[in-house]
Amino acid sequence: MTDPVGSPTDMTILAQAIVNSIPEPFLMLDARFRVLAASQSFYDKFQVDAAQTHGCELFVLGNGQWNIPALRILLDRIILDRAPVDGFEVEQDFPGIGRRTMLLDARKVPRAPDEDIRILLAFRDVTxxxxxxxxxxxxxxxxxxxxxxxxxxxxxxxxxxxxxxxxxxxxxxxxxxxxxxxxxxxxxxxxxxxxxxxxxxxxxxxxxxGVDKVEVSAYLAKLCSGLASSMVGEGQPVAIKAMADVGMVPSATAVSLGLIVTELVINALKYAFPVLKADALVLVTYEIDAADWKLVVSDNGVGKSEIEKAAADGGLGTTIVKALATQLGAQVEVLASEDGLTTSVTRATFTSRMPQAA
Missing domain, CATH: 1.10.287 (Helix Hairpins)
Known part of the structure; x- marks a missing residue:
């Protein structure tokens, strides 16, 4: 005669079916850590059968690989309603499958006061x-x-x-x-x-x-400060100032920008102020707009003098600046007036927001 639905036999079969459906190896233990049930994945994983597993104490399974004092302590804490076990790592040699790394998770099954203690123990192979x-x-x-x-x-x-x-x-x-x-x-x-x-x-x-990137604002400020201290003579004091957007540029670009600034500042110091000028200024600005940028070196010197034109049109410094600008994919433009000289090095179309020395 078939047992009625909901009888202990049916519930046991259902529980075992659920356990067998779990893909990870799985054990149910009693309060003495003896195996009451095991999932099919446990038998498959550790290459054992029910006769070798059912009724055996966890700590004597296989070659005693689970006989670990720390694991015993953690499982004892579960019996006392303490913290569950999460991710307890075991690295051992297992019969038939070799050396493996396993993570153990354990939980006590909720129960009625008159029911025996049950512990669920899951194994995760993380080898x-x-x-x-x-x-x-x-x-x-x-x-x-x-x-x-x-x-x-x-x-x-x-x-x-x-x-x-x-x-x-x-x-x-x-x-x-x-x-x-x-x-x-x-x-x-x-x-x-x-x-x-x-x-x-x-x-x-x-x-x-830093090897790959340079903060351009601090870089140009320090460069201009160094140029002022090393190249401005007492006979004609000239202020060299830098105004730049904050941003990172590749080191190779920074080198080219630095050399362009140096050449243009040298030209300004050599030609822009043939006579003493109280407010002599060389201003370096650098603006960024996404991938585009604009570098401007301007002065408030003599501007249209013949020597200035010669320096701007064909000097060594101008040749160096044009060559470096070409490497950067930029164009050079020189504007001279009675108020001074402005040299712009621009990558793509750019509308300037910065002031000029004049």
């Missing part, structure tokens, strides 16, 4: 995940090692470049003092100024503690 994590850690460690090596090499290269530039600058000054031709001495002084400007750019990039 593959741990292997991937270890591989990723090894790759990250190797990448960090390579990064540190590159940083050391970069610092060594920067140090050598700085020393080489200082040596070249010193040699140029010695040669300038030794030659008798005033024209040759003038060219050697020009070359010295350009070497020092390259050194100033390189020194600032080294101090920014």
């Amino acid at each position: 593959a995940r741990r292997v991937i994590e270890k591989e990723k850690e090894a790759i990250l460690e190797q990448s960090e090692h390579l990064r540190r090596q590159q940083q050391v090499l970069l610092e060594e290269m920067q140090h050598r470049v700085a020393n080489s530039l200082q040596i070249i600058a010193s040699i140029l000054l010695l040669k300038a003092r030794a030659v008798s031709s005033e024209e040759t001495r003038h060219h050697l002084h020009d070359a010295h100024q350009r070497v020092m400007s390259v050194a100033a750019v390189q020194q600032h990039l080294h101090a920014t503690d």
Whole structure:
């Protein structure tokens, strides 16, 4: 005769069917941690059968891989209605399947006061995940090692470049003092100024503690400050100021911008103020609009003088500026008036918001 629906036999069959439907290995334990039921996934995973599992204490299953003092303590806490077990990690050699990493989750089954204690114990195999994590850690460690090596090499290269530039600058000054031709001495002084400007750019990039990107506002401010301290003479004091939008630019772009600014400032200091001017000013502005930008170097000097026109049209500084601008995909425009000279280096169409020196 068939048991009525809802009888203990039917409920037991239903419970076992539910347990067997769970894809992860699963055990039901009593208060003495003996196996009352196991899911089919448990038998499949650990390659055991019911005779080897049912009625056995958890801690003697297999080769005793679950006989872990810390696990015993955690399961005892569950019996005392303490915290459940979440993600207890076990790495052991299991008979038939080898070394595996398992995470254990345990919960006490809610019950009536007169019912026996039941504990549900689930197993998650995270062996593959741990292997991937270890591989990723090894790759990250190797990448960090390579990064540190590159940083050391970069610092060594920067140090050598700085020393080489200082040596070249010193040699140029010695040669300038030794030659008798005033024209040759003038060219050697020009070359010295350009070497020092390259050194100033390189020194600032080294101090920014970043290889890929440079904050352009601080960069131009420091560059202009360095140019003012090293190139403005007492005979004609000239203020060199920078106004720039805040933004990051690639280091290669920063180098080109720095060299353009240096060349244009050198030209302004050489030609814009042939006579003393109380409010002499060279103003450097840099504006950003998405991928577009505009760099302007303006002065309030003599502007339309013949020597200024010559410097703007065909000097070495102008040639260098045009070449650097071409590398940056930008156009150069020079405007001269009685109020001074303005040189704009623009990438794409740009409407300026910044003031000019004049």
